[in-house]
Amino acid sequence: MGMPDAEGQGPPDGLPDLPPEWGRVVVPDDASALAEEARQVRRELRRRTGRTARPGGRPPLGLPLLVLLVSVLITLTGLAAVTWPRSSRSGGSPTVVPYPSNWVAVGPLPALDLVGADDSPVPLRSLLPAMIVLVDACACAEQVTQAAAAAPPGVTVVTVTEGRQAEPATAPGVRTLADPAGGLRAYSHLAARPGTAPALLVDREGTLVRVVPELGPVEQYRDDLARIAG
Secondary structure (H helix, E strand, O other), rough: OOOOOOOOOOOOOOOOOHHHHHHHOOOOOOHHHHHHHHHHHHHHHHHHHHEEEEEOOOOOOOHHHHHHHHHHHHHHHHHHHHOOOOOOOOOOOOOOOOOOOOOOOHHHHHHHEEEEEOOOOEEEEOOOOOEEEEEOOOOOHHHHHHHHHHHOOOOOEEEEEEOOOOOOOOOOOEEEEOOOOOHHHOOOOOOOOOOOOEEEHHHHHHHEEEEEOOOOOOHHOHHHHHHHHH
């Protein structure tokens, strides 16, 4: 163990003892506090190295000590930089990116052929106007039942899963289809999120009127159902 300083503090564990003639070595909280000392050392180094060497080619006696002092200053500066406490700018809280409440896909609904309950192809555009609910991540039977009850006459409520076969209907008046190729997910850019069922509201011309990222209360999209029925 090293010799304690005037305040009874010895060198940190794991560090070698420093020569007693150096006195007390203090590591500043701010590494920039050593900038002035470093500049003075560099000036002294340039001044000494510019002198004529002693007879016999031996360097001045103070040069090795100066090099040692520079090394100590560099070591202390690095130690202060490593041990300097860093505060988190975010306060330790993760960044939360809100999910879009009204995503709008680009372009009209593509002419996709889905698979019906009897494994027959069903042109999706033949069901327009329609509310298309993607249920591969959540059956959400209650929300689908409410949507079917709120749909105006002429608007088809369709549930679509990415499986090879359509799931059984969970509500009366609902058409169930399968989309093995995942064409609707790719078109709408909506990734499957467990516990949620997004919906696409498409008018009779094939225009996507609205995307509901998470099917919820009917009041959130009732006006859009009336819009696509017109």
